Amino acid sequence: MNQASMMRLEYTFIHEQLCEFTVSEAGRKLAEQHLPSVHLRQIETWQLETAEADALLRAGSSVPLSSMEGIGAFLALLGKGRIYDERELGALSAWLAAIGQMKRYMAAKRESAPLLAGYAASMRDCPELKEEIDRCIRGGWLLDNASAELSRIRRSAQVAEDRVRRKLDAALVKYRSSLQESIVSRRGERYVIPVRRDQRKLVPGTVWDESSSGQTLFIEPADVADLQAELSMWKQEEERERTRILSVLSALAEEHGAQLAVNLEAMALFDFILARGKLARSYDGIRPKLIADPLIALRGGRHPQLGAKAVPIHAELGAAWDQLYITGPNTGGKTLALKTLGLFALMTQAGLFLPAEEGTVFGMFEDVLADVGDGQSIQQSLSTFSSHLTILKEVLASANRRTLVLLDELAAGTDPGEGIALSIAVLEELGARGAKLAVTTHFNEIKAYASRTPRCMNARMAFDAETLQPLYRLEPGEAGDSYALSIAKRYGLPESVLRRAAELKGLSPNTIPINMALKPRQDSGEALGTGGTDGQGAGRPALIDEHSSTLPDRTANSKANQPKKQQSGGAAKFAVGDCVWIHPLKRTGIVYREADSRGEVIVQVKKEKKAFNRKRLSLYISRDSLYPGEDYDMDIVFESKQDRKARHLMSRKHVEGLAIQKPGEDGGAERS
Numbered sequence: 001m002n003q004a005s006m007m008r009l010e011y012t013f014i015h016e017q018l019c020e021f022t023v024s025e026a027g028r029k030l031a032e033q034h035l036p037s038v039h040l041r042q043i044e045t046w047q048l049e050t051a052e053a054d055a056l057l058r059a060g061s062s063v064p065l066s067s068m069e070g071i072g073a074f075l076a077l078l079g080k081g082r083i084y085d086e087r088e089l090g091a092l093s094a095w096l097a098a099i100g101q102m103k104r105y106m107a108a109k110r111e112s113a114p115l116l117a118g119y120a121a122s123m124r125d126c127p128e129l130k131e132e133i134d135r136c137i138r139g140g141w142l143l144d145n146a147s148a149e150l151s152r153i154r155r156s157a158q159v160a161e162d163r164v165r166r167k168l169d170a171a172l173v174k175y176r177s178s179l180q181e182s183i184v185s186r187r188g189e190r191y192v193i194p195v196r197r198d199q200r201k202l203v204p205g206t207v208w209d210e211s212s213s214g215q216t217l218f219i220e221p222a223d224v225a226d227l228q229a230e231l232s233m234w235k236q237e238e239e240r241e242r243t244r245i246l247s248v249l250s251a252l253a254e255e256h257g258a259q260l261a262v263n264l265e266a267m268a269l270f271d272f273i274l275a276r277g278k279l280a281r282s283y284d285g286i287r288p289k290l291i292a293d294p295l296i297a298l299r300g301g302r303h304p305q306l307g308a309k310a311v312p313i314h315a316e317l318g319a320a321w322d323q324l325y326i327t328g329p330n331t332g333g334k335t336l337a338l339k340t341l342g343l344f345a346l347m348t349q350a351g352l353f354l355p356a357e358e359g360t361v362f363g364m365f366e367d368v369l370a371d372v373g374d375g376q377s378i379q380q381s382l383s384t385f386s387s388h389l390t391i392l393k394e395v396l397a398s399a400n401r402r403t404l405v406l407l408d409e410l411a412a413g414t415d416p417g418e419g420i421a422l423s424i425a426v427l428e429e430l431g432a433r434g435a436k437l438a439v440t441t442h443f444n445e446i447k448a449y450a451s452r453t454p455r456c457m458n459a460r461m462a463f464d465a466e467t468l469q470p471l472y473r474l475e476p477g478e479a480g481d482s483y484a485l486s487i488a489k490r491y492g493l494p495e496s497v498l499r500r501a502a503e504l505k506g507l508s509p510n511t512i513p514i515n516m517a518l519k520p521r522q523d524s525g526e527a528l529g530t531g532g533t534d535g536q537g538a539g540r541p542a543l544i545d546e547h548s549s550t551l552p553d554r555t556a557n558s559k560a561n562q563p564k565k566q567q568s569g570g571a572a573k574f575a576v577g578d579c580v581w582i583h584p585l586k587r588t589g590i591v592y593r594e595a596d597s598r599g600e601v602i603v604q605v606k607k608e609k610k611a612f613n614r615k616r617l618s619l620y621i622s623r624d625s626l627y628p629g630e631d632y633d634m635d636i637v638f639e640s641k642q643d644r645k646a647r648h649l650m651s652r653k654h655v656e657g658l659a660i661q662k663p664g665e666d667g668g669a670e671r672s
Contacts (some may be wrong), residue, residue, distance in 0.1 A: 001036050001346065002394070005370040009342040009406075014279075014304055014352070021278040024068040026264060027271025034272070036349035038366050040292055045115075046276075046351020051287050052113035053277025054353065059112070064105050065271055066098035068264065075264055078257040083243065084250045087140045092253060092260075093133040099263050100125035102270065116273065123266045124259040129252055136249060142242055150241045157234035164191055164227045171221045178202045180216045189232055192218040276352060283307065285353030288344075289361045294318050294402045294436050296341060300357030303340045311472035312356075313337055315438075317404075318363060321457040323427065323437040325450040327479045328461030329487055332470040334440040335372060337461070338406045341438055342370050345404050365436070369395045370406040392426060401434030410441050420445045431455065447479040481586075574601055574614065577623030577634055583616050591623075592638055604638055 006012070015034075022028040037043050056063055070091050074084070084092075106113070106120030136146035144151045168184045168191055176182060178199035184191055187208040195203045195217050197210075206225065209218040220228065253260070279285070283304050295318035302310035315337065317324050326334045344354050348362040371391040395405055410423040420443055427449065430437050441447065450456040458479040462471035489498055574580055578591045580603060589603035595614045602611050627634075 001038075001349075002367055002369055005342070005368055005406075006346060008370045008372045009339050009346065009368070010305070011343060011346050014343065014347060017282070017304075018275055018279050018352070021275035021282075022271050023065050024268060024271045026068055026072055026268035027275065030268055030272040031275055034350060036346050037351075038349065038364065040290065040364050043349050043351060043364070044290055047287055047290065047348075047353075048115055049273045050276040050280060050351055050353055052116050053274045054280050054285075054287075055112055056109060056116075057274070057277045057281055061105075061109075063270075063274055064098060064101040065274060066095055066102075066267055068095060068267060071095050071264060075257070075260055078254050078260070082250065083247045084253065085246065086137050086142050089133050089246070089249050089253070090137050090140050093130050093137070095263075096125050096130040099123050099267065100127075100130075102267065116270070119266055119269060123263050124256075125263075126256045126259055129256050132252060133249060136245060142245065146245045147241060150238065150245065153234060153237045153241055157231060157238060160227065160231040160234055164224060164231055167224045167227055168193065168221070171224065175199075175203045175221070185218065187218055189235065190220050190228060191224065192220050195219045280353035283355040285355050286358055286360065288348050288354050288356070289359075290348070291361060291363045293363045294365050294404070295361065295363035296345065296404075296436070297359070297361040298341065298344065298356060299359045301340050301344060301360070302355045303336055303343070304355050306336075310355075313340060313472070313474045315341060315459075315474055316476070317341070317438060318436045322434060322455040323431060323439070323450065323453075323457070324476070325447060325456065325458045325479070326438065326440045326461065326474065327442070327447055327458065327481075329463050329470060329481070329484075331487070332461035332463055333472040333474075334461055335408050336472075337474050338370070338372060338408055338438055338440060342368050342372075342404065342406045364402070365404045366400070366402040367398060368404045368406070369399065370408075371395070372406060372408045396426070396429060399430055399433055399435040401436075403433075403435045405430060405435050405437045407437070407439040410439055410443070410446060416443065424449050444479075451479070572614065572617070572619060574617065574619065575623050577627055577632075577637070578619060579621040579623075579626060580617040581620045582612060583618070584612070588620050590637060 015031075018034070019028050019031040022031050037046070070088065074088055074092060103120050103123050103125060106117045110117040136143055142150070144154055165184075171193060172179065172182050172184070175193065175195065178195055180194040180196050184193060186192065190208050192208050193203075194211075197215050197217055200207075200217055200219075203219050203221065205219040205221040207217050207219050210216060211218075283302070296316060297319065298313065298315045300312035300314065302308075302312050311333070313333075315324065326337055328334055344356070345362060345365055345368050347354055349364070354360060354362075369391075371388060395403075395407075399405055410419075410427075423441075423443075423446060427437070427439070427446075431453065439446075447458055450458045457476055459474055459476040460479055460481075462473040462475050463469075463481075464471055485498055485501055488501075574591045574594060576591055576594060579588055580591055580601075581587075582589050582603060582605065585605065587605070589605040589610075591601060592604045592609055593602035595601045599614045600611045601614050601617060602609050603617070604610075
């Protein structure tokens with residue numbers, strides 16, 4: 001998987017959370033090294049492991065994981081002649097106890113977690129090693145019964161120490177008048193008494209230390225020296241026997257080195273798998289259905305960074321369409337939708353559960369390539385546009401039908417005309433390769449490209465136009481508006497600026513101020529002033545510049561969806577029964593009456609007849625594709641139920657005052 005794209009999609013956030021749920025150093029190391037796979041069987045195994053871990057945790061039982069503190073370093077020194085001390089060997093015994101406990105626990109969970117139970121079966125609790133350590137060591141102390149020789153030496157040392165203490169007690173009485181105080185202390189391995197400096201000659205013996213003021217000397221009395229030499233000899237004997245016993249135990253641990261290494265790997269794996277289960281529970285994740293084909297069917301996906309406050313989104317890619325064009329206002333959640341799709345694909349292929357609803361399906365992608373964010377870099381001298389180009393070069397170098405491509409704000413950062421043309425060329429190339437693509441855009445030309453291209457689907461982020469609040473729902477089937485002026489009003493831009501912007505937006509090409517008119521492109525066969533169309537044909541007023549001309553349709557999916565050719569210098573002509581897109585209403589209607597001398601066309605919209613100037617209409621589907629034959633009775637389409645009843649009644653007899661009035665007669669059509 002592309003590491004840079006994983007960072008752009010913030011996979012590191014979920015990866016760091018996974019690492020935090022581990023309890024051992026070895027388990028954390030496995031989590032840190034874990035990356036999404038491209039092999040279906042490996043991913044299926046990971047997902048099954050996570051499912052079993054999730055089931056164990058949901059059952060409420062406490063899994064006996066071991067933190068394995070110090071065990072990794074212990075095993076790393078095996079075979080190097082190291083003699084371990086009592087603390088290290090005691091920790092090994094405690095870890096072997098945890099191994100045995102885990103084996104028994106998993107054996108009891110064989111029915112609910114058969115895969116994990118199989119992993120536990122490979123562990124060895126090494127009972128003979130543990131029993132020998134426990135016989136010799138307890139609480140970090142080497143026991144007397146570790147060997148008969150050690151027991152004998154310690155008894156003898158105890159007798160010698162008692163004799164030394166009795167002799168010192170007698171010395172305290174004997175030299176009482178010369179002492180600073182009547183106490184016995186130690187300097188190293190020697191027992192001493194505190195003697196005033198001016199009384200030094202009255203207490204024969206060896207000076208081992210003095211106080212910071214120099215007024216007190218710590219002297220080992222001469223009549224205790226021989227006894228203390230004997231005690232030191234026994235202490236040395238004890239240390240030699242201790243070393244011998246620890247070396248035997250260390251050698252025994254080395255004999256079990258292979259089994260201990262397997263135990264370490266298995267316990268670290270359990271720690272890592274259970275961390276995935278804990279992560280799934282932290283956001284109430286579900287196990288996605290896996291398939292081999294590169295496909296996404298997301299149901300109720302919630303970005304894990306937003307938690308419970310996230311609005312669930314539904315999205316599909318790779319089944320009915322290969323390219324999804326996400327449109328809508330700024331702050332509406334378009335980029336978040338892109339990141340959710342990419343992050344969920346990575347999480348699925350890393351064996352992680354998804355914060356989504358049951359029925360979510362993810363297929364296998366060989367790579368996930370994302371261009372999210374502006375990518376500007378002062379150090380690398382990258383502008384927004386050059387950053388996009390750098391990423392697009394990487395995308396085009398490797399994208400295929402098993403690649404998920406996520407592109408945020410196509411054509412951003414450069415001249416819109418050239419940017420749109422370049423973007424559509426890239427989209428065509430990716431479409432030809434069959435890559436699975438999700439893209440966000442504000443440009444109507446790109447929305448129009450999606451509406452007329454096979455295997456492409458427009459979708460919008462829902463927006464409440466009354467409250468000017470984004471709803472964060474992804475709604476496929478129709479392109480969305482940017483609501484730039486409405487949002488600008490919400491953020492408090494001056495009313496005069498907003499009114500002027502609204503005027504400019506609604507101006508026709510012939511009334512645009514001179515300082516706003518740019519030289520139109522001469523290579524377009526379309527009439528100037530029609531502007532681009534949105535994802536379902538919705539247009540935006542053109543400002544006669546080089547990037548508002550309609551791009552040529554090279555991949556229209558049907559003859560019916562192709563624009564009707566215009567006469568030289570004139571607007572499109574519409575026949576009765578044509579389905580047209582009404583730009584002011586942003587919806588379709590059926591032509592009821594062709595254009596009159598003023599260019600006004602009567603269109604039926606929701607059973608109402610309305611008049612529009614033909615410049616405000618675009619052909620959506622021709623009559624030939626909608627109705628069978630030229631002699632089809634269009635009254636079935638246009639007449640209301642009441643009119644049909646009236647016509648039937650009038651055909652039978654004369655009814656006083658009964659008449660059928662058609663739009664256009666006495667101003668019957670509403671004008672827009």
